[in-house]
Amino acid sequence: MSRNIYIRTFGCPLNKFDSLRIEGSLRYIGLKIVDNISESDLIIVNSCGVKKQTEDKVIDYLKHIKSRYPEKKILLAGCLPKINPTRINREKLCDAKFGPTEIGDLVRYVAKIYGVGIKPLIREADIHDHIPLKNSITYPLGVSSGCLDKCSFCGTRNARGTVKSLDIDTVKKIVAKLVRRGYKEILLTSTDLGAYGFDLKPRRNMIDLLREIASLEGDFIVRIGMANPRWIYKWLDEIIEILQTTHKFYHFLHIPVQTGSDRLLEIMNRGHGTMEYIESVKRLRKELGNRFTIATDIIVGHPGESEADFEQTLDLLKESRPDYVNISKFFPRPNTPAKYMKQLPTQVIKERSREVSRLTDEIMLDRNRLWEDWTGHVLVNEYGKNGTMMARNYAYKIFVLDSRVRLGDIVKVKFKYAHPTWIEADIVEVSYGDGGLRGFYPHIH
Numbered sequence: 184m185s186r187n188i189y190i191r192t193f194g195c196p197l198n199k200f201d202s203l204r205i206e207g208s209l210r211y212i213g214l215k216i217v218d219n220i221s222e223s224d225l226i227i228v229n230s231c232g233v234k235k236q237t238e239d240k241v242i243d244y245l246k247h248i249k250s251r252y253p254e255k256k257i258l259l260a261g262c263l264p265k266i267n268p269t270r271i272n273r274e275k276l277c278d279a280k281f282g283p284t285e286i287g288d289l290v291r292y293v294a295k296i297y298g299v300g301i302k303p304l305i306r307e308a309d310i311h312d313h314i315p316l317k318n319s320i321t322y323p324l325g326v327s328s329g330c331l332d333k334c335s336f337c338g339t340r341n342a343r344g345t346v347k348s349l350d351i352d353t354v355k356k357i358v359a360k361l362v363r364r365g366y367k368e369i370l371l372t373s374t375d376l377g378a379y380g381f382d383l384k385p386r387r388n389m390i391d392l393l394r395e396i397a398s399l400e401g402d403f404i405v406r407i408g409m410a411n412p413r414w415i416y417k418w419l420d421e422i423i424e425i426l427q428t429t430h431k432f433y434h435f436l437h438i439p440v441q442t443g444s445d446r447l448l449e450i451m452n453r454g455h456g457t458m459e460y461i462e463s464v465k466r467l468r469k470e471l472g473n474r475f476t477i478a479t480d481i482i483v484g485h486p487g488e489s490e491a492d493f494e495q496t497l498d499l500l501k502e503s504r505p506d507y508v509n510i511s512k513f514f515p516r517p518n519t520p521a522k523y524m525k526q527l528p529t530q531v532i533k534e535r536s537r538e539v540s541r542l543t544d545e546i547m548l549d550r551n552r553l554w555e556d557w558t559g560h561v562l563v564n565e566y567g568k569n570g571t572m573m574a575r576n577y578a579y580k581i582f583v584l585d586s587r588v589r590l591g592d593i594v595k596v597k598f599k600y601a602h603p604t605w606i607e608a609d610i611v612e613v614s615y616g617d618g619g620l621r622g623f624y625p626h627i628h
Contacts, residue, residue, distance in 0.1 A: 186297055187215050189223035193241050194231025196372040196408070198261055200325035201283055202229045205260070208290045212299050220248070225256045225296065227289070228277070232266035233339055235514040245276035256296065260289055262342035267517045283328065283343055320367040320591045321564050326354050326392065327373040331381060332411065335451050335524070336485060338516035339374060346378040351387060351395050362401035367591055367620065368564050368575075369405045371396075376407065377414020389414065390421045397429040402620050404430075404562070406579060409437040416459035423470050434471055435579035438463060439480035439509075443499030444492035451485060452520070457499055464503045474553055476578045478507035483539055484532030485513045486524030493535050500542055506550045506580075507604070508543040512536045544603045551601035554580065558611060560623045563592045573605075577623060581605040588613055593623055 188209060192202040205227060206216050217223050226248055230241045241263055248257060259277040271280060281289040294300070327348040330340060349357075358369055371392075373379060380387030389410065396405060415422065415438050426432055440460040442448055448456060460479070468475045481496060500508070512532050515522035561574035561582050570586045574594060583605050588594055596608035 185215075185222070185224050186213070187217045187223045188225045188227060188293070189217055189220045190227045190229065191220075191244065192229045193237060193244075194229070194233065194261065196323035196370050197325045197328065197374065198229055198231055198283075200323045200372055201261065201286060202227075203323070204286055204325075205229070205289060208286070209293060212290070212294055214293070214297060214299065220252070223255065225258065225293065226252070227258045227260055227293075230259055230261035230263035232261075232263035232342070232516070233337075234511060235516070238263060238267060238270075242270070242274060242276070245274070249276050258289065258292070260286070262339060265342035266338040269517065284347070318590075320365065320562075321370060322361050322366045322368070323370045323372045324354070324357060324361070325349075325372045326408075327376070327379045329378075330375040330411075331378045332375070332454050333452055335521040336482060336513065336516065336519055338519055341518055343374055346374070346382050348380050348383055348387075350383055351380075351392055354392065355395055355399060358396060358399055358403070359401070362399070362403050365591075367403050368562065369396075369403055371405055371408040373408050375409065375411050375414070377410035377417075388418070390418050390425070393422075393425050393432070397425065397431045399431075404433060404620060404623070406433050407436060409439060411453075411455060412438050412440055412459040412463065413455035415463045416455070419463055419466060423466065426471055433476075433575070433579040434474075434577055435476040435478070436463075436467065437478040440499065440503075441480055441482045442485065442488070442492065443496035444488070447485060447488055447492045450487040450524075451482075457495075461499070461503055464505075474578050476506045476580060477503065478509070479503070479505045480509045480511065481539060481543075482511050482513050483536045484527045486521055486526055488513075488527060488535075496539070497542060500539070500546060504546050504550060505543075506547060508539075508547070510536060510539050510543065547603040548601060551580070551603065551606050554598050554606060555601070556598070558597045559595065561594050561596050561608070562620070562623055563588045563590055563594060565590075574608075582608045584608060584610055593620065 190202050190206055192199055210216060228245060232238045257277045259280040261283055264271050264280040265282040279292060327346055329343040329346045331346055361369060376389050379389045379392055426434060438460055441451060441453060443457055445456045464477050559576055561576045563572050563574045565573040567573045567583055572584050572586060572588050574582045574584055582596055592613055594610055595612035597611050599609050600607040
């Protein structure tokens with residue numbers, strides 16, 4: 184066998200981090216990760232099952248590679264084997280399967296296939312030591328997995344379980360290593376960053392983590408990952424203080440409210456009300472500026488959602504005016520409480536989803552128009568379409584530029600045109616990465 188392995192990842196940044204852990208560990212024991220599937224003799228599919236649509240994409244992909252490459256071994260990793268094991272066992276599309284907490288088992292399984300000795304033995308803790316260098320300036324760093332909630336609709340808890348956190352010293356060690364290797368943008372990822380540290384002894388929390396990261400030397404900026412409204416509200420004073428006094432974090436928070444109805448939030452078993460979300464958004468924008476970026480999630484058509492509940496969701500969106508909205512049409516996931524509740528008609532869910540989409544497109548466009556008079560610095564962090572490059576400003580807004588720039592460049596731009604999810608900009612000046620992030624830090628503005 185060639186010892187060539189191909190990895191395909193579906194899902195969230197936490198899944199991408201898990202794939203990097205798998206890749207780094209396999210490289211460490213002498214195996215090769217290839218970008219071309221045809222060059223491989225083993226395929227690892229790191230899956231997601233949070234939505235039915237994503238599950239179907241994973242299954243379709245497995246069917247495709249099983250048909251096209253019948254001679255290759257296929258390993259299925261990630262959340263889907265734990266979220267819907269019945270379907271995975273029925274489809275018989277892989278040679279072995281591993282949940283997201285079983286990466287060490289996967290590495291040992293692959294080592295056995297190739298007859299490779301693991302020296303020293305790779306434990307779960309050791310996997311974090313092997314960070315592959317990518318053609319990127321961005322690294323999704325998973326600091327915790329699992330949560331403390333039992334939401335009615337969520338299958339991820341069945342896959343990732345209760346919260347399991349990296350200790351703060353390990354996180355600091357990884358961030359320092361990433362910065363030395365040239366990464367400029369760190370995405371703190373987790374199932375729920377607000378639950379970070381509750382399993383550690385002594386107990387720590389997300390505020391402890393943010394303060395320790397802010398103390399690190401180096402030229403980098405951090406995107407704070409998703410945290411549920413009750414945690415943001417609980418530590419709102421501390422979050423605002425950190426963002427006002429440090430320059431290591433984007434002025435951005437992802438706060439998934441899911442619905443504007445307190446009655447429905449109780450049915451969802453979310454552990455928060457609409458107040459925590461609304462008050463957090465108001466204070467963040469009052470004390471850190473109206474351009475502070477808020478992302479949220481909305482589920483449309485959860486069992487029990489009445490017309491009045493839906494209208495309250497529209498009202499909440501109008502009041503909070505989020506910059507980004509992830510809209511999900513409810514579809515029951517296996518082994519979740521919501522699966523056994525009375526379901527809404529599919530047509531009702533589709534109509535409500537369209538209405539929410541229309542409203543959020545209007546709101547997001549208006550939010551991007553707030554930058555019409557802005558000239559400032561952005562960090563080029565991604566390749567765009569048709570030869571363009573994508574960049575982020577201090578509030579994590581997406582700017583699309585022409586191709587006269589490179590990953591990692593700091594570019595001074597001027598607003599040109601707003602779209603609902605991105606902003607066109609003209610380049611005023613390019614620093615070519617030589618000046619570091621000094622001109623980019625939020626306190627400059």
